[in-house]
Amino acid sequence: MIQDQSKKPQPILRHTFCVAPMLDWTDRHCRYFHRLLTNHSLLYTEMVTTGALLHGSSQRFLAFNPAENPVAFQLGGSNPEDLALCAKMIEDFGYDEVNLNVGCPSDRVQNGRFGACLMADPELVANCVDAMKQVVSIPVTVKSRIGIDERDSYQELLDFIAIVADAGCETFIIHARKAWLKGLSPKQNREVPPLRYDRVYQIKQDLPALEIILNGGVTCLENAQDIMQHVDGVMVGREAYHNPYFLAEVDARFYARPGEAKSRHQVVMALLPYIREHIASGGTLHQVTRHILGLFHGVAGARKWRRFLSENATQKGADEAVILEALNNVLI
Secondary structure (H helix, E strand, O other): OOOOOOOOOOOOOOOOEEEOOOOOOOOHHHHHHHHHHOOOOEEEEEEEEHHHHHHOOHHHHHOOOHHHOOEEEEEEOOOHHHHHHHHHHHHHHOOOEEEEEEOOOOHHHHHOOOHHHHHHOHHHHHHHHHHHHOOOOOOEEEEEOOOEOOEOOHHHHHHHHHHHHHOOOOEEEEEOOOEOOOOOOHHHHOOOOOOOHHHHHHHHHHOOOOEEEEEOOOOOHHHHHHHOOOOOEEEEOHHHHHOHHHHHHHHHHHOOOOOOOOOHHHHHHHHHHHHHHHHHOOOOOHHHHOOOOOOOOOOOOHHHHHHHHHHHOOOOOOOHHHHHHHHHHHHO
16 A cells, blocks of 8 residues: 555664665566565665656655655755755655765756756755755765766865765765766766776765765675675665565675575565555556566576566556466476
8 A cells, every 4th residue: 555654753774785766667666576575775766856746746756655665765856945845745755765866867867957967066966955954854865976077086076075965965875987978878877987986985984974875886795795895885776676586685694684585486475465456556567567577587487487477467457367377487
């Protein structure tokens, strides 16, 4: 059931392991699925712009299932007043954190003057953070790159973080690549600029009072453990989407909660009541199953699982029987 959780007591967030905001991917169905795999990781919504919340269907963008908590809402925008209004809506709806996107390099985002281009104006970002902190009690965090275009020196990154921190931001999620605002697609900006973990590690050394979370290129839990020797946490993106079952090990490894992991089969069975409720409320099976195609990644029958769901979940009247049949294909 989706509901307003404005009276829910706020937990102390642990950013030890986070699943990144991913546009068109980390919607509420994806997050519910990921929560079946890990009870303690911090999940993030897709980025939603202030314009969408203020002038669109805010209920559609804000709705989420209570089981998703802890969950953070990522905002895109650069107008302090608009961001403050949206941050208050986000807190009232029951989210645990509001995160400002200062890392997306797409042309559409730049045209709206938000995302990575804001790294060129740290004072504006500071004003945005201050405006949001004035109206909410939940954490206000920032997700950035290590630099943009030719503005990619360590000193410029350090100055950006320090200025925004002075406005009250205590947690920074840093994608350890710079962004090219022109000439590279968003996909290329996730792959072409080299990873510079050393820059993020140095930020933690120079500003030890801040919580520093590293994002970018994390593909396994061993890699994440190594990174955590230098910073406060990691954020994993596409690996968590394409190979989601590795999230089942997170709670035991990073949150000292052994014995809580579900098998893949148990995850599927736990998802069925949610799917029944979603379909009963007018939703479609495909809206959920598109997020679980990678559940059996690396397991015999994974290709059959993906193919069966892809071919049948979009059919009119498709329901949980499609998933059970796909599961039989994997178990054979």
